[in-house]
Amino acid sequence: MKARKDNAGVPIPDLGPPGAAADLYLEIEPRGHNKSSRLPVQVKNLADEGVILEAVDLPAEFDGETLLQQRAVIHLAPDGVTKETQLRSQVVWVRQGEGGAGHFLLGLDLGAADFRTRRVLEKFVARPKDMSDLWTYWDQVQPKAAAQIAGANDGKIIFYLGAGVTVVGLALKVALPHSYDVMAMTLTLVGVYLIAGKCLWNWWRGRTVPREG
């Protein structure tokens, strides 16, 4: 690991080019004529408008305060689905970690980061593997949202169809001669039965759907 002086005269460690295993690193943008430097970090947590990174194994003499207000780029390695992601940010606070010298927590402002950015970062949050697996299983057994939406649309269609058939039946009853009464009444009844049947179905489903909360 080499070190350089920033324009405040304090060394900032530089990892050099990240190795193949580096999924995530923080690149501190250069100030003045200095080169950029790279820090090994992990995503500790996501905050409202930014992200909290954890830097470990920095040189014991490293002064974290030198990072304050520095512009930085978070580099996320491709995960097989997305390409390499670079997130522009600014270090807004620095705190000494519980691990003692060389361990820092960095608060970074992500500016106008969107929902997608947060989802990408979420994948890098250090989490217990057992709970992670538990939630993955949980997600797998949940009913698909799309299927629920499709089901809801089917329900609406049946209501509209029932109402339409009923209105048509009633209209025919009024508009056509009495010889068409049977047909008109049949249509009206079919429409009413459709609506009633759908209401009953919804009531029954409501009893069997798991409670929320």
Add this chain to the structure above:
Amino acid sequence: MRLGKKLWSIGGGKGGIGKSVFTLGLGISLSRMGKKIILVDADLGGANLHTLMGVRFPPVTLEDFLLNRISRLEDIVIETRVEGIGLICGADDILGAANPTYNQKIRILKQIEDLPADLVFLDLGAGTSFNILDFFNYSPGRICVMTNQATSLQNVYGFIKSALYRQITREFARDHDMLRLVLQTEATAPDTKIDSVEELLLQLPEAGEDRLQRLLNLLRNFQLLLVVNMVRETPDLQAARIIEKVCESFLSVKPEILGHLSFDPEIEKAVNQMVPFPLNRQDSPAALDLKEIALNILSYCYGRPEAGQDIRPAGQFPDEGFPNGTMSR
């Protein structure tokens, strides 16, 4: 799994999932099968099993025993309206009863074994305090009640994990090297963190064959059963499968699924009327489920019932639903 058991604990970590209702219902179902049952409300500080039994003002409670006002546990068993069921009422959180000392706990547990009953059920409170975990771990029969809610899954897994690690730390209480390894399960640094009991086991040969054997024995004896409560439809049962899989992967223990309790509005009515469920409601869905579970409990205690009596339907807990190869550790 064959367990020679008299004492059973019913836990689950989360409050409001029906542990007490289940304990009472199971007790009633077993008493109908001719067994003498004693229910112990071990939810110290939040006791209400007596209320579910229609007892508003218990004459004696565990507090009388803990404070040595009554010396024998047997003497605080109260008779109930349900024939064959005795009840030891829990203590309120006054005079520190919710936090019995170690000696008090041992005194309770030793005397529980001598209670005049075929089966004794301990209804534990919510949470993962050492008191609750110690009662749970001490019992040869352990049942975890859960629902299909995400929060219940989270809590029941946390409960099982806490109970297991509590058991390990007690077993190796004087073994500092072993305790250091256990502490690594809480580590945050990826290079030192131990993510599972299996990883812990892999570290043990270096620490000595004796330790490895002791831990393997502990894991073998750490048997527990799962009950899914408030089931409304078949997919709800997957909750138990998830816990089963995660426990097997990360804790090296394999809980067995004891059964489920259907969501039944009759239970809420019974609770509000202070009538013990399933008394007078023997044909309700939940009452039938309790009967199945009671039969399964008997089979764990005394061996399988006669052919045709094992009424847990095949495929009740479908194993499908997890796409193959999607999980990795």
